[in-house]
Amino acid sequence: MVEQTIAKHCEIRDWSLHAVSVRTNHVHVVTTAPGYKPETVRDQLKTWCTRKLKPKHSGRARFWTEGGSRRWINHEKDLEAAIVYVIEAQDRKRLDIQARRASE
Numbered sequence: 001m002v003e004q005t006i007a008k009h010c011e012i013r014d015w016s017l018h019a020v021s022v023r024t025n026h027v028h029v030v031t032t033a034p035g036y037k038p039e040t041v042r043d044q045l046k047t048w049c050t051r052k053l054k055p056k057h058s059g060r061a062r063f064w065t066e067g068g069s070r071r072w073i074n075h076e077k078d079l080e081a082a083i084v085y086v087i088e089a090q091d092r093k094r095l096d097i098q099a100r101r102a103s104e
Helices: 002-013 038-056 076-103
Strands: 016-022 027-032
Touching: 002 016, 002 027, 002 038, 016 076, 027 038, 027 076
Parallel strands: none
Antiparallel strands: 016 027
16 A cells, blocks of 8 residues: 555656555655655655555554655666665565574
8 A cells, every 4th residue: 555655646746656564664765856855755755655554544643753864866877776675675675684693
């Protein structure tokens, strides 16, 4: 639901969604949103996702931490690195942890 909401909001705003990774305890998004500060993009995505999550989790008061990471990506190679991180690195971290535990 969170991933779909992020994709739909980016579509409505005409933002380019390059990558999204939704985890049980955090979300990574790489988007191009001309004319918007990273904080605004983050806050809009959090707000819209909260609206979708509330009906299914009505007893929950909060869904997100205060703030959250956000940064400008100004170079093509940095954009590519951020996309790879979001799409691949999260799974690699999990696999590395599992492998390390298995070898102990």
